[in-house]
Every structure is written in C-alpha cells, then in structure tokens.
Amino acid sequence: MKAGFVLKPKDTLKIKPLFLKVKEIFESKNIEVLLDLVSAKAIGFRGVEFEKLCEESDFLVAFGGDGTLISLARRSYKYDKPILGINVGNLGFLTDINPDNVDEFLDKFLEGKYRIDERMVIEVGYKGKNLYAFNDVVISKDIISSMINIEVNTQESFLNTYRGDGLIISTPTGSTAYNLSAGGPVVYPLTEGFILTPICPHSLTQRPLVLPSNFEIEVSTKEVAKLILDGQEIYNLNDKITINKAKKPIKLIHRIERNYFDVLREKLKWGEVK
The missing domain is CATH 2.60.200.30 (Probable inorganic polyphosphate/atp-NAD kinase; domain 2)
Structure with missing residues (x-):
C-alpha cells in the first residue's frame, strides 16, 4: 500500500520533524510513503512529480491544515483518490487526525475501521x-x-x-x-x-x-x-x-467516531457559557 503526502507549503521546515515521525509510523505499518516533489525539495528530500504521486498512491495525505487539504482535493480531483487529512494547522474542520493519534488510527484503518465521506464539488x-x-x-x-x-x-x-x-x-x-x-x-x-x-x-x-x-x-x-x-x-x-x-465527489477518509456536530461545537465554541 502507498500513501502520497503533500505538506503544508508554509512553515515546511517547522513541520519537518512531525512529518518524519508520522512517516516512520506509516512505514512501520508497511505503508510506503511517497512525497510530493515540491514538498520534498522544501525539506531536502527526494520526491515525485504530483501527477505520478496521484497515479501511484492508494490514498493521499494532506499534512497541514484545511487549506492544504482543500488545495490537494482540487488538484487531485481527476485522479479520484481518497484523502486523509493530518492536522498540523489551526482550525481543522476537515483534518480530524492529529500526529499524536496517527498510530492508533492506522491500526483501525488497516482493519477497515474507518469511513469515507463523499463531499460535493x-x-x-x-x-x-x-x-x-x-x-x-x-x-x-x-x-x-x-x-x-x-x-x-x-x-x-x-x-x-x-x-x-x-x-x-x-x-x-x-x-x-x-x-x-x-x-x-x-x-x-x-x-x-x-x-x-x-x-x-x-x-x-x-x-x-x-x-x-x-x-x-x-x-x-x-x-x-x-x-x-x-x-x-x-x-x-x-x-x-x-x-x-461535478460528476464525482471528493472522498475524505475519517475516523468512524467523527461527529460533525462535535466539530462545530469545538471549532465554533457553540454551547459555551461565559
């Protein structure tokens, strides 16, 4: 199995240690990590052209915030690959996996315990x-x-x-x-x-x-x-x-436990009493 990573374009060197940690976890689960050429150059790694990344990967990974995932979803649209968002940004409406829980999520992912949400384009x-x-x-x-x-x-x-x-x-x-x-x-x-x-x-x-x-x-x-x-x-x-x-939706990989209304309450501070 192959995962194609695209890193948040800003602060790339800052998130490099987090990426290396997550890359090691993926590889420990026998998931090969491919890295987009632009992202790779920013952290001094070897990478592959974006089109090849999309063609060869079983799924794509947006390593950043919602903006990184949105950009990846639009650019990779014609390849129809599911996308996992790992949140190293701030908001995280779409990216619900954090670097700290990647290990736990991947165990469930490999057991088929995940869901794919189809979003209109x-x-x-x-x-x-x-x-x-x-x-x-x-x-x-x-x-x-x-x-x-x-x-x-x-x-x-x-x-x-x-x-x-x-x-x-x-x-x-x-x-x-x-x-x-x-x-x-x-x-x-x-x-x-x-x-x-x-x-x-x-x-x-x-x-x-x-x-x-x-x-x-x-x-x-x-x-x-x-x-x-x-x-x-x-x-x-x-x-x-x-x-x-559009004829096809974007496919987002999420935890089974993810609840949209929990996300709204967390991100928009609904129900908080001051």
Missing part, C-alpha cells in the same frame, strides 16, 4: 474549460471603491441581480468558510446544494439562498471582476461562467 465552466472548487466560488469586484452588479440565472429562469462587493457560491463543505463569515447558513456537509451568499449587499433584502444541486447556474457581470476558487486560484472574469455539481 462545484464544476465551473469558463472559457471552454472546466475548473473545480471544493469549498466555494467567489465573484468579487476588482476595484475597492466601487460596487459590482452580478446577474444570476438558472435553467428555471432569471434569478437575481446582486449588487454589492460580490457573491459567494458555496458547497455544503464550504458553508463554514467564507460563506459563514459573510452571514450565510451552516449546511450539513454530506447534503448537496449550492449556497448563494451576497457579500456586503447594497440592499438588506438580498439574503442567502440555497438551491438544489441539480440546478445549472449561470453567472455574469459586465464589470471588471475576479473569479476565485477556494480562495486559492484567481482568474480575471470577463465572460459568463456556469456552475454545476
């Missing part, structure tokens, strides 16, 4: 290409002092023209990211749907909206704008885009 059609987003698609104004008008249509009819700083189109997984900070709803991550949340809307009647995942959404603007995928890939938007549910 957004497919963005733009200029003849298909782009993918795991968390969200953001259409944002490009000039700080101005507003932007964003027209949204579905196959049903014209939906709305959003006027403000922009629009977030989120997956349920991404509902606890930018969507949440912009006032959008928290949506259980294993459901399927599009969450449309305006950013600083000009009118207070512009509220978040949840649409079924089988809708095709068309978004356009005549103004200078940016198209941002997962907060990590940025494109100049000068044409319409289409939003669809």
Whole structure:
C-alpha cells in the first residue's frame, strides 16, 4: 500500500520533524510513503512529480491544515483518490487526525475501521474549460471603491441581480468558510446544494439562498471582476461562467467516531457559557 503526502507549503521546515515521525509510523505499518516533489525539495528530500504521486498512491495525505487539504482535493480531483487529512494547522474542520493519534488510527484503518465521506464539488465552466472548487466560488469586484452588479440565472429562469462587493457560491463543505463569515447558513456537509451568499449587499433584502444541486447556474457581470476558487486560484472574469455539481465527489477518509456536530461545537465554541 502507498500513501502520497503533500505538506503544508508554509512553515515546511517547522513541520519537518512531525512529518518524519508520522512517516516512520506509516512505514512501520508497511505503508510506503511517497512525497510530493515540491514538498520534498522544501525539506531536502527526494520526491515525485504530483501527477505520478496521484497515479501511484492508494490514498493521499494532506499534512497541514484545511487549506492544504482543500488545495490537494482540487488538484487531485481527476485522479479520484481518497484523502486523509493530518492536522498540523489551526482550525481543522476537515483534518480530524492529529500526529499524536496517527498510530492508533492506522491500526483501525488497516482493519477497515474507518469511513469515507463523499463531499460535493462545484464544476465551473469558463472559457471552454472546466475548473473545480471544493469549498466555494467567489465573484468579487476588482476595484475597492466601487460596487459590482452580478446577474444570476438558472435553467428555471432569471434569478437575481446582486449588487454589492460580490457573491459567494458555496458547497455544503464550504458553508463554514467564507460563506459563514459573510452571514450565510451552516449546511450539513454530506447534503448537496449550492449556497448563494451576497457579500456586503447594497440592499438588506438580498439574503442567502440555497438551491438544489441539480440546478445549472449561470453567472455574469459586465464589470471588471475576479473569479476565485477556494480562495486559492484567481482568474480575471470577463465572460459568463456556469456552475454545476461535478460528476464525482471528493472522498475524505475519517475516523468512524467523527461527529460533525462535535466539530462545530469545538471549532465554533457553540454551547459555551461565559
């Protein structure tokens, strides 16, 4: 069995000792560790090209925080490999394994005592290409002092023209990211749907909206704008885009004991009495 590792790009040398510890544990369970070439160069190791890593690995490992996992999920999407997140970051909504409990988890993993969650992905059609987003698609104004008008249509009819700083189109997984900070709803991550949340809307009647995942959404603007995928890939938007549910989900490896509501209470401090 082979595991393909990608390390958090920032503070790579800082997390090197943790990686070496985890690598030793994986190898003690007869799981061969492959390391992405970029990650390997950062810590003075030999690595393999990302495409080869994805092709040869039985599963992938994001060694970092949620951002590392989101990036890996998007980049490896076409290879359809399950992803394990090991959290050496801060938040950890998606990465529920810590370096200290890797040994215990791998014993259960090798016994088949784990689960795979399938998470919806957004497919963005733009200029003849298909782009993918795991968390969200953001259409944002490009000039700080101005507003932007964003027209949204579905196959049903014209939906709305959003006027403000922009629009977030989120997956349920991404509902606890930018969507949440912009006032959008928290949506259980294993459901399927599009969450449309305006950013600083000009009118207070512009509220978040949840649409079924089988809708095709068309978004356009005549103004200078940016198209941002997962907060990590940025494109100049000068044409319409289409939003669809992607054909395949992202597969995340989790502990059987993982409970989403426990994660919400821990990360968002729900139920705490001060």
